[in-house]
Amino acid sequence: MFTNKAYKFWFCTGSQDLYGDECLRKVADHSAKIVEALNASGKLPYEVVLKPTLISQASIRQTFNDANNDAECAGVITWMHTFSPAKMWILGLKEFKKPLCHLHTQFNEEIPYDTIDMDFMNENQSAHGDREYGHIVSRMGIERKIIVGHWSRESVQQKLADWMITAIGCIESSHIRVCRFGDNMNNVAVTEGDKVEAQIKFGWEIDHYCVNDVVEYVDAVSKGDVDALVDEYYSLYKVIDDGRDADEFRRHVAVQAQQEIGIEKFLVENNYQAVVTHFGMLGGLKQLPGLAIQRLMAKGYGFGAEGDWKVAAMVRLMKLMTAGKKDAKGSSLMEDYTYNLVAGKEGILQAHMMEVCPTVAEGDVSMRVTPLSMGNREDPARLVFTAKEGPAVATSLVDLGDRFRLLINAVDCKKVEKPMPKLPVGTAYWTPQPNFEDGCEAWILAGGAHHTAFSYDLTVEQMVDWANYMGIETAVIDKDTNLRQFKNELRWNAAAYRK
Numbered sequence: 027m028f029t030n031k032a033y034k035f036w037f038c039t040g041s042q043d044l045y046g047d048e049c050l051r052k053v054a055d056h057s058a059k060i061v062e063a064l065n066a067s068g069k070l071p072y073e074v075v076l077k078p079t080l081i082s083q084a085s086i087r088q089t090f091n092d093a094n095n096d097a098e099c100a101g102v103i104t105w106m107h108t109f110s111p112a113k114m115w116i117l118g119l120k121e122f123k124k125p126l127c128h129l130h131t132q133f134n135e136e137i138p139y140d141t142i143d144m145d146f147m148n149e150n151q152s153a154h155g156d157r158e159y160g161h162i163v164s165r166m167g168i169e170r171k172i173i174v175g176h177w178s179r180e181s182v183q184q185k186l187a188d189w190m191i192t193a194i195g196c197i198e199s200s201h202i203r204v205c206r207f208g209d210n211m212n213n214v215a216v217t218e219g220d221k222v223e224a225q226i227k228f229g230w231e232i233d234h235y236c237v238n239d240v241v242e243y244v245d246a247v248s249k250g251d252v253d254a255l256v257d258e259y260y261s262l263y264k265v266i267d268d269g270r271d272a273d274e275f276r277r278h279v280a281v282q283a284q285q286e287i288g289i290e291k292f293l294v295e296n297n298y299q300a301v302v303t304h305f306g307m308l309g310g311l312k313q314l315p316g317l318a319i320q321r322l323m324a325k326g327y328g329f330g331a332e333g334d335w336k337v338a339a340m341v342r343l344m345k346l347m348t349a350g351k352k353d354a355k356g357s358s359l360m361e362d363y364t365y366n367l368v369a370g371k372e373g374i375l376q377a378h379m380m381e382v383c384p385t386v387a388e389g390d391v392s393m394r395v396t397p398l399s400m401g402n403r404e405d406p407a408r409l410v411f412t413a414k415e416g417p418a419v420a421t422s423l424v425d426l427g428d429r430f431r432l433l434i435n436a437v438d439c440k441k442v443e444k445p446m447p448k449l450p451v452g453t454a455y456w457t458p459q460p461n462f463e464d465g466c467e468a469w470i471l472a473g474g475a476h477h478t479a480f481s482y483d484l485t486v487e488q489m490v491d492w493a494n495y496m497g498i499e500t501a502v503i504d505k506d507t508n509l510r511q512f513k514n515e516l517r518w519n520a521a522a523y524r525k
């Protein structure tokens with residue numbers, strides 16, 4: 027159910043009627059060739075649709091408003107083939123509400139040294155026209171992505187592809203609805219936040235229910251449906267029984283299957299795409315949802331633990347942005363748990379009480395039933411695995427009281443040196459960039475949480491672009507982070523984002 031709509035991106039070329047019909051015919055022809063090549067590249071996750079060349083204020087304004095009103099249009103790519111006086115663009119840009127990309131390219135790759143004349147120069151002047159256009163977008167303070175380079179180049183196409191995914195995150199953010207069962211865990215600061223401001227900034231609807239509202243749905247699930255889902259679990263996952271009786275093990279697993287079906291039915295009927303639980307507020311639930319939540323996350327639902335609705339919405343956002351991505355490595359809630367401080371091997375062991383999404387797993391995914399050290403319920407069943415290696419991003423959206431800050435850390439995921447047979451949870455292990463000490467110091471300095479929304483399939487740049495579009499502060503910790511400079515950035519941000 028969690029595939030994106032068949033989104034499209036409009037390609038709008040700017041020009042003017044000063045150059046005559048022959049020139050405008052070539053402009054349209056060049057634009058068509060570029061769009062055709064972009065769509066044929068296989069690099070772009072969404073289709074590009076060519077629009078007629080824009081040469082007047084009226085047509086520009088009409089096109090941007092049509093883009094606003096077209097449910098399938100997720101953003102507009104603009105390019106000035108010739109000079110297009112930018113006052114013509116003011117009203118259209120002012121009324122435009124979707125993600126904007128400025129593709130600063132040129133039809134010809136090389137200067138045609140032997141034949142170039144003034145006619146050619148007047149026809150191919152992106153260097154000139156794109157500056158006029160860029161000026162007005164900057165003067166109007168409109169957020170946009172600028173991508174520079176020849177349209178045939180793979181790196182340019184990749185940047186466009188990445189931006190499209192960011193644009194989907196911008197468009198889809200306002201469709202995220204988070205269902206909270208109960209409230210945030212008492213006394214915890216970092217999982218709190220201003221839900222009204224979150225709706226204003228991100229469009230998220232954040233509601234709450236009594237946990238027993240979902241218990242009714244769980245209790246109503248038929249035994250046949252539970253048995254069928256348990257059979258599916260046994261066909262997908264290995265069993266690590268820890269010496270438990272096989273029937274007893276299966277009964278514990280069945281509780282989670284019943285929860286998966288019941289919770290999902292509740293979410294679907296009430297139109298929620300993200301969910302929050304709290305181990306201290308389980309009402310009539312027999313177990314803390316573990317395996318059930320892991321499965322729901324793998325299906326594309328967002329999840330936050332202990333009432334953490336910000337992480338639930340961010341995980342859902344990541345699932346939406348990466349939906350349908352080829353060779354995706356996964357996105358999940360994570361939690362900074364335990365350090366390895368051995369020199370040269372420093373890293374953070376990531377896990378949660380149970381709820382780590384199995385999309386990040388590499389190798390076997392196993393089921394285990396073990397006690398929780400917290401709460402007062404049955405031993406819950408959960409999926410156990412270790413996560414993939416490679417670069418990833420860990421993000422933390424924090425509420426600083428007067429504003430949101432999105433903290434984005436580039437991390438390098440690794441395998442732990444040895445198996446951890448007694449640890450019954452899905453885990454990841456990473457070293458934050460630029461290195462363990464500076465990464466952790468910067469994270470703490472910026473007020474980052476212990477819960478993160480994590481993905482292998484998104485980049486720092488994409489998350490920064492998303493946050494910029496949402497109008498919130500970002501703080502990036504990556505290979506270029508210098509602590510003294512980082513501390514100053516936070517100071518400057520406090521001034522720049524003051525209300």
Ligand code: MN
Pocket residue numbers: 331332361378477
């Ligand atoms: Mn937690």
